[in-house]
Amino acid sequence: MSSIQVDILVDARGMACPGPLLGLIGAVREGTVGEVIEVTSTDEGSKTDIPAWVAKARHDLVEVIVEDSYTRFIIRKAR
Amino acid sequence: MAAKVVVLGGGVGGTLTANLLSKDLRRDIDVTVIDPTGMHVFQPGFLYVALGQANGRWLARDERRLLRKDVDLVVEAATRIDAKRKVVRLSHGEEIAYDYLVIGTGSRLVPEQIPGLTRGAHEFYSLAGALRLREALRTFRGGRIGVGVAGIPYKCPPAPVEFILMLEEYLRRRGIRDRSSLTLLSPLNRAFTIEPASNLVEPIMERRGIELATFFNVEAVDPDSGTVSSLEGEEREFDLLVIVPPHRGQAVIDDSGLGDRSGWVPTDRSTLCHQEHSDIFAIGDATDLPISKSGSTAHFEAPVVASRIASAIFGTKPKDVYGGKVMCFLETGGRRATALRFDYEHPPKPPVPSHFWHTANWAFNRLYWSTVPLGRIPEVGYRKTPELDAEFERSST
Numbered sequence: 179m180s181s182i183q184v185d186i187l188v189d190a191r192g193m194a195c196p197g198p199l200l201g202l203i204g205a206v207r208e209g210t211v212g213e214v215i216e217v218t219s220t221d222e223g224s225k226t227d228i229p230a231w232v233a234k235a236r237h238d239l240v241e242v243i244v245e246d247s248y249t250r251f252i253i254r255k256a257r
Numbered sequence: 258m259a260a261k262v263v264v265l266g267g268g269v270g271g272t273l274t275a276n277l278l279s280k281d282l283r284r285d286i287d288v289t290v291i292d293p294t295g296m297h298v299f300q301p302g303f304l305y306v307a308l309g310q311a312n313g314r315w316l317a318r319d320e321r322r323l324l325r326k327d328v329d330l331v332v333e334a335a336t337r338i339d340a341k342r343k344v345v346r347l348s349h350g351e352e353i354a355y356d357y358l359v360i361g362t363g364s365r366l367v368p369e370q371i372p373g374l375t376r377g378a379h380e381f382y383s384l385a386g387a388l389r390l391r392e393a394l395r396t397f398r399g400g401r402i403g404v405g406v407a408g409i410p411y412k413c414p415p416a417p418v419e420f421i422l423m424l425e426e427y428l429r430r431r432g433i434r435d436r437s438s439l440t441l442l443s444p445l446n447r448a449f450t451i452e453p454a455s456n457l458v459e460p461i462m463e464r465r466g467i468e469l470a471t472f473f474n475v476e477a478v479d480p481d482s483g484t485v486s487s488l489e490g491e492e493r494e495f496d497l498l499v500i501v502p503p504h505r506g507q508a509v510i511d512d513s514g515l516g517d518r519s520g521w522v523p524t525d526r527s528t529l530c531h532q533e534h535s536d537i538f539a540i541g542d543a544t545d546l547p548i549s550k551s552g553s554t555a556h557f558e559a560p561v562v563a564s565r566i567a568s569a570i571f572g573t574k575p576k577d578v579y580g581g582k583v584m585c586f587l588e589t590g591g592r593r594a595t596a597l598r599f600d601y602e603h604p605p606k607p608p609v610p611s612h613f614w615h616t617a618n619w620a621f622n623r624l625y626w627s628t629v630p631l632g633r634i635p636e637v638g639y640r641k642t643p644e645l646d647a648e649f650e651r652s653s654t
Contacts, residue, residue, distance in 0.1 A: 194604075195452065196445050197547050200409050203444065203474055207408075207488060227446060234472045235489040257490070 182240060182252055185213040191248050195223035199231055209255045217251045225249060259287045260570045263345055263355035265335050267292035267320040270540035270555030271361030272630040277563035279325045285570060288328045289353060291345060295320050295332035299625055304420055307381035307390040308427050316384065323630045338513040340534050357536050357566050360522055362509060364412060364542040364550060368502035371407045377480030378500040381420065393497060399436025400496030403485060406444055407475040408503030412542060412550045414450050415587040417501055418458050425465045426590035442473040454597055457607050461589055475500055506543060521545035527578040529562050538562045549583050556629055557582040586618035594618050
């Protein structure tokens with residue numbers, strides 16, 4: 179379990195690609211610098227497209243936690 | 258006593274739901290449509306107006322003429338929905354009571370959310386915007402053109418790709434293609450939200466010399482320098498920018514406390530019922546469902562909402578559910594198009610662009626007024642006919 183305090187939770191479980199990534203982009207758009215966003219996704223494509231977008235947008239991918247039936251992505255808005 | 262159904266919005270979903278209820282329930286129901294303009298607008302036509310291929314006049318009809326005679330039409334803005342008292346308040350203060358409410362208020366453009374967007378970019382998501390863009394293109398003599406979106410969700414997801422492919426053809430026809438560059442600013446790492454459609458259009462864009470800039474979510478526009486900057490930290494400069502403005506739900510949803518933080522109505526994906534109010538249904542763009550905001554979606558949702566309201570009135574077990582059906586066309590220029598047919602469980606398998614699908618799109622656009630709002634082709638494009646299925650399968654990629 180991650181002990182990081184999450185400010186914005188985007189529960190995108192059950193959403194098809196690119197729903198989880200779009201949820202993250204929307205949260206980053208509305209969030210403030212330093213806030214932590216957690217995206218939960220059951221979509222396999224998220225494992226590649228979320229880290230790729232976070233790297234391109236120069237935010238911090240703090241942690242990726244693989245649970246039994248979904249994946250949690252912890253992102254900090256860096257700028 | 259007849260049940261009172263109030264429909265907010267005279268778009269595809271609202272008009273069709275009202276007509277289906279009126280036709281099927283007749284004496285058992287009073288249906289009222291409330292619409293702020295009283296005009297029904299065929300929004301897919303804006304694209305053709307912007308490119309000089311259509312006149313704006315064929316895009317609008319008097320809503321009264323599209324509704325069955327026994328449906329009441331109130332031409333006034335709804336300002337508040339009181340879900341506890343089950344009334345809708347109008348802008349002049351009058352209240353209309355309902356037993357069942359259908360929210361078909363669509364989406365609204367909010368360009369003011371992006372600094373510089375209103376002054377620095379064109380759009381083809383309103384008739385006024387399409388007419389301005391048509392004039393800008395008419396006087397365009399060559400240069401750098403950028404096409405992008407400034408927020409998701411937005412109406413008609415294929416439209417930016419369609420626009421740039423058709424614009425490329427437009428520039429060639431005018432003899433200024435060699436003096437122009439075209440760039441699609443995509444918010445994703447591909448051209449289009451739906452991956453199979455992306456796989457189809459990206460090679461076409463490459464062949465036509467259209468640049469694809471990925472992960473470019475428009476954050477601000479500088480109207481003086483023509484610079485557009487992205488959420489990802491990039492900057493690009495253009496001579497002509499065409500950006501789909503951000504969308505959100507209508508103010509009446511926000512003001513009534515019935516929406517999420519973007520003004521979309523929290524809606525059950527199968528029953529289309531409001532998540533917290535069993536006597537309120539939502540349809541089309543107004544919902545928060547993670548599917549295309551398009552007339553096609555509303556078209557397929559309307560029979561489900563009408564059927565479920567009928568079941569509620571008669572006390573029978575509701576049987577119809579919405580399965581996420583959407584069917585739309587994607588023009589690729591050169592009088593060719595492909596078709597996207599999908600639902601919650603089945604992604605699209607778009608056929609190779611062909612004249613067949615372009616003609617089907619052309620025919621659909623022309624037949625719209627006498628068919629879709631009136632409920633005459635409820636399953637267009639989705640009805641399982643051997644001929645149509647064969648056409649999809651024959652040329653699927």
